[in-house]
Amino acid sequence: MKQKQRDNEGNIARLDDQEFRRLSGPRRAWLEFSRNRFALVGAAFMVFIIFMGLSAPVVTTHDPYEQSLRKRMKPPSAEHWLGTDELGRDFYSRLVYGARISLFVGIVGTAVGVFCGAIVGLISGFFGGRTDTLIMRAIDIMYAFPGIVLAILIVSVLGTSLVNLIIVLAIWAVPTLSRIVRGNVLSLKEQEYVEAARALGAGRARIMFAHLLPNTLAPIIVYATLAVAGSILTTAALGFLGLGVQPPQAEWGNILSNGRQYLRKAPLLMIFPGTLIFLTVMSINLIGDALRDALDPYIQ
């Protein structure tokens, strides 16, 4: 068993090595994961945010779009928990509705990107040769536009709509995912069980999807999680630059960008959404890190 750090006083520490080894893979991974306290805090926070986002109409106190010029930029109060923005809209309600958009775009965009990236990587690694070279050169070109630059360029061409934003995030996730999957497939396809499958007459598709893909699942899960964090950051950054979700629709990035104009008068309008983005991204990163540690034996 891997030597773990100090925070090992949880239940698992009482299982001795042998007992631990007898557990099935996923169960062992879950135990590893669940004794990482940072990850549990992160997971709890994400459950909370997702719950708030999903039940936004119920948990909010006001209509997020209702303006009231008499109540502009009020500090937090019993009526308006986090105060009001420059148009007198309830800030708490706007942030809750904002969570919906930010999480939805981040998760769906990443999911599409991970799916495409995994397939591209699988094909590239499995077929090798000219296919591989061609795909990897294309990925190299995508890597030439680092991070947010790629997203900005695509948005500048496609325009800003929710669907386009999801496309942007999907494209954004493809290069990293496909490189990781390709790398894994390259080493996996030399293994004996793949040879055995081929000897038994399994076709290419069967080897790729029934044998290789399940065995690359661990790194895919880890990087997909980290990509969600990246996507949420990117969505917020695009919103902040005015290239993401357009106001009046509430999205954390554009709420923050809006609040920036009132930095002196009402700094909370900038501080609250930023803190939310920060905590959300950090929680997902904590979960991703713990998943990486927990799934370690599966990651090559």
Place this chain on the structure above:
Amino acid sequence: MRKYIVKRLLLAIPTIFGAITALWFAMQLAPGDPALMFVPPDFQGEEAEAYLAKINEKYGFNDPLPIQYLRYMRNTLQFDFGASLRTLRPVTDDLARRVPNTVRLGVAASLLSAVLGISIGVLAAIKRGSWVDNMLMVIALVGVSMPNFWFALVLILIFALYIPILPPSGLGGAKHMILPTIVLGYTSAGYLARYVRSSMLEVINNDYVRTARAKGLSERNVMIKHALRNGLLPVVNVLGINMAFILAGSVIVETVFAWPGVGLYLIDGVNGRDFPVIQGAGLLIATSVVLVNLLTDVLLVYVDPRIRFE
């Protein structure tokens, strides 16, 4: 070794060409007539028609696509990106004026990032499992997770508004560089620190490190003479990736701090749908990323003789 370097160089060329081509295709894919994007929105009716005809004539939008592509490629290779649609100034001149600003900020941020990232990573690896390690890794994770635009605003709020000791934005002396450098440096140092730590941990578990300890070297000597040298080798590579990361971050940081660099230029271009500007700035960024990666790959060959040149 020369063969490897030449091969690596030859690989970089199609990537740059690919990036140029990708940008051109992206422009073709943009919905609507490309010429229409050149017409300022306040032009109406006949004025717009006349302008459109002029644009079509000038840029040759009526020519077949392959001809347009070749012309674009030829111009780009001569560093001619056309003129900005809003200011009508040559994009190349604008870029030339802005590059030094971005380089200045980028170099300062890279230095800060490298110093922070490497020292945090090495220290965490040496003290692995302790509270020092935990604390340092939390600091690194905060850097990774913090939205750079928000961090920038928080710093402006504290150091320019509440305790007005630093300018909130703009170009100027060394004081103007402090906040943007901190934002860019710290947010990119997080990744670096995590990478350095895991790279160091890998090395620390090696036999030769155990041998060094066994022969009675002090822990300090083991770390500095044996572990650090090998643990930091892969970091050279990551420093290249880090540069790309800082370049991407500078787009946002320059916008927040109104720092007149290439990143702000790109954002201005995107907001004004100024396609020559977007193309020029995008290409400059892409080319520098490819070149920096090339440079670090070549550098790695010199510092790590174990690399095989396949």
